[in-house]
Amino acid sequence: METNLSEVAGGRSKRPKADRRRAPETGARILDAAEMLFSWRGFYGVSLREIAAEAGVQLALTHYHFGSKESLFSAVIERRAADHAARIEAALVDAKTVEGSRRDRREAILRALIATIVDRALRGGPGWKNYVRLLAFVANHPQEEDYVSPFRTHYDHVIQDFVEALARLHPEMARLDVQWGFFFFQAATTHILVESGMLDRQSGGALHSSDLDAMADRMVPFFAAGFLGLGAAD
Amino acid sequence: METNLSEVAGGRSKRPKADRRRAPETGARILDAAEMLFSWRGFYGVSLREIAAEAGVQLALTHYHFGSKESLFSAVIERRAADHAARIEAALVDAKTVEGSRRDRREAILRALIATIVDRALRGGPGWKNYVRLLAFVANHPQEEDYVSPFRTHYDHVIQDFVEALARLHPEMARLDVQWGFFFFQAATTHILVESGMLDRQSGGALHSSDLDAMADRMVPFFAAGFLGLGAAD
DNA sequence: ATTTTGTTTGAACGATCGACCAAAAACTAT
DNA sequence: ATAGTTTTTGGTCGATCGTTCAAACAAAAT
Numbered sequence: 001m002e003t004n005l006s007e008v009a010g011g012r013s014k015r016p017k018a019d020r021r022r023a024p025e026t027g028a029r030i031l032d033a034a035e036m037l038f039s040w041r042g043f044y045g046v047s048l049r050e051i052a053a054e055a056g057v058q059l060a061l062t063h064y065h066f067g068s069k070e071s072l073f074s075a076v077i078e079r080r081a082a083d084h085a086a087r088i089e090a091a092l093v094d095a096k097t098v099e100g101s102r103r104d105r106r107e108a109i110l111r112a113l114i115a116t117i118v119d120r121a122l123r124g125g126p127g128w129k130n131y132v133r134l135l136a137f138v139a140n141h142p143q144e145e146d147y148v149s150p151f152r153t154h155y156d157h158v159i160q161d162f163v164e165a166l167a168r169l170h171p172e173m174a175r176l177d178v179q180w181g182f183f184f185f186q187a188a189t190t191h192i193l194v195e196s197g198m199l200d201r202q203s204g205g206a207l208h209s210s211d212l213d214a215m216a217d218r219m220v221p222f223f224a225a226g227f228l229g230l231g232a233a234d
Numbered sequence: 235m236e237t238n239l240s241e242v243a244g245g246r247s248k249r250p251k252a253d254r255r256r257a258p259e260t261g262a263r264i265l266d267a268a269e270m271l272f273s274w275r276g277f278y279g280v281s282l283r284e285i286a287a288e289a290g291v292q293l294a295l296t297h298y299h300f301g302s303k304e305s306l307f308s309a310v311i312e313r314r315a316a317d318h319a320a321r322i323e324a325a326l327v328d329a330k331t332v333e334g335s336r337r338d339r340r341e342a343i344l345r346a347l348i349a350t351i352v353d354r355a356l357r358g359g360p361g362w363k364n365y366v367r368l369l370a371f372v373a374n375h376p377q378e379e380d381y382v383s384p385f386r387t388h389y390d391h392v393i394q395d396f397v398e399a400l401a402r403l404h405p406e407m408a409r410l411d412v413q414w415g416f417f418f419f420q421a422a423t424t425h426i427l428v429e430s431g432m433l434d435r436q437s438g439g440a441l442h443s444s445d446l447d448a449m450a451d452r453m454v455p456f457f458a459a460g461f462l463g464l465g466a467a468d
Numbered sequence: 469a470t471t472t473t474g475t476t477t478g479a480a481c482g483a484t485c486g487a488c489c490a491a492a493a494a495c496t497a498t
Numbered sequence: 499a500t501a502g503t504t505t506t507t508g509g510t511c512g513a514t515c516g517t518t519c520a521a522a523c524a525a526a527a528t
Contacts, residue, residue, distance in 0.1 A: 045277075047486085048487090049485080057506085058506065058507060068487075139425075184457070187426050190421075191421035194374055195373070223463070225461070225463030260475080283514080291476085294476075294477075294517090295477090
């Protein structure tokens with residue numbers, strides 16, 4: 001009842017002919033439950049028993065399909081990370097073709113990131129919403145933690161590409177300032193996606209957490225203008 | 235060897251005369267250890283045994299002085315929250331007296347927040363550094379979690395005062411946009427303080443996480459300029 | 469010196485954690 | 499149908515969790 005994906009989870013014996021067993025949705029259901037619970041309470045705050053109960057399966061199946069808790073956590077990220085990163089990259093490639101003023105092109109680049117993330121959170125299904133929240137949750141953890149490494153694998157080079165695109169658009173800026181500017185943008189994005197409730201509190205209930213589209217429409221011009229404060233021409 | 239506070243921790247029998255027992259540094263040492271460990275791995279990621287071992291005391295003393303793990307977590311925040319919030323408020327009051335262009339006054343307001351936080355993290359002693367990290371860690375958690383409430387108690391009205399100051403400076407802006415702008419600023423601040431390591435990764439090691447002063451000097455003009463993107467005059 | 473009170477010790481409680489396994493069940497291939 | 503493989507079941511393992519307690523200890527008050 002969670003996801004519409006039908007992919008096999010375990011991936012143990014990939015014979016070249018055809019997939020032998022039916023490989024039911026069990027793995028996907030465990031992933032969905034883990035994705036949801038991890039996104040709210042983090043790696044330590046959730047037990048495998050909770051995940052199994054949420055998925056409606058036996059506890060031992062989590063070990064059978066994924067081996068360990070850490071492997072399960074990695075599998076949750078691995079399930080969508082490549083597709084997600086590719087979508088962002090594609091949006092960036094598209095944004096680079098935008099013509100117009102420097103401001104317009106800068107906004108297009110920033111929008112490529114936030115709009116793609118918001119799009120998945122709002123229109124990718126309930127699993128994606130949890131995934132995006134988990135993504136932000138993990139990003140808000142110190143790098144010393146070990147379970148965050150699968151996340152970095154997929155997204156670090158995406159970040160670099162965005163910095164590269166902005167740096168090429170603004171040769172008059174020091175490269176370090178470009179990095180700072182995009183870092184601020186990314187930091188705000190990351191924080192907001194885990195804490196949409198803060199919006200309601202600040203505005204006295206005028207905003208709903210589902211107004212992520214409206215938020216993106218504010219973020220883009222705000223952060224695009226922010227670069228003017230770091231010496232961007234235009 | 236961590237803090238200079240000498241307050242009693244338990245607060246069990248407050249006779250009106252004088253504090254009877256010596257109330258040694260045990261409570262403070264537990265708070266220091268908890269502050270450090272919680273700031274890195276969060277509430278669920280740390281056990282009371284780890285905290286006791288780090289503090290060099292018996293496990294049972296954590297229960298004797300603070301009752302429960304949740305109470306200990308609250309006590310960690312309570313120890314510095316009031317002072318911290320007051321420092322930020324004082325900096326804001328000071329910033330409101332700054333004269334000059336709208337841009338200058340806007341920057342002064344933003345600087346009041348980030349500079350005060352950075353000042354405590356860099357020059358408040360090792361305990362403060364951990365506290366600031368913990369603060370950001372907690373702020374990056376969904377509001378549904380219960381152990382975050384003591385944090386909100388102290389900082390929510392501070393946020394409102396900043397929005398109020400910015401709204402008064404920019405009557406031409408929609409109140410909602412002012413809230414958005416400051417929210418972006420606050421979101422970036424919160425994220426950055428837990429993830430200073432990201433700086434090193436993005437710049438290839440050119441920056442050190444201790445360069446928080448330099449970061450604040452970039453943040454202020456960047457976010458001050460960001461308001462121009464939301465319709466701020468000047 | 470003795471009582472009183474606050475603090476610390478050492479050990480345990482039941483509960484839950486992640487991990488694991490042998491047997492049963494479900495399924496496919498022959 | 500039979501054999502072989504994958505998946506599920508139900509339960510247990512040692513470890514660790516937060517919490518608790520009686521007894522020993524230390525410092526003040528009487």
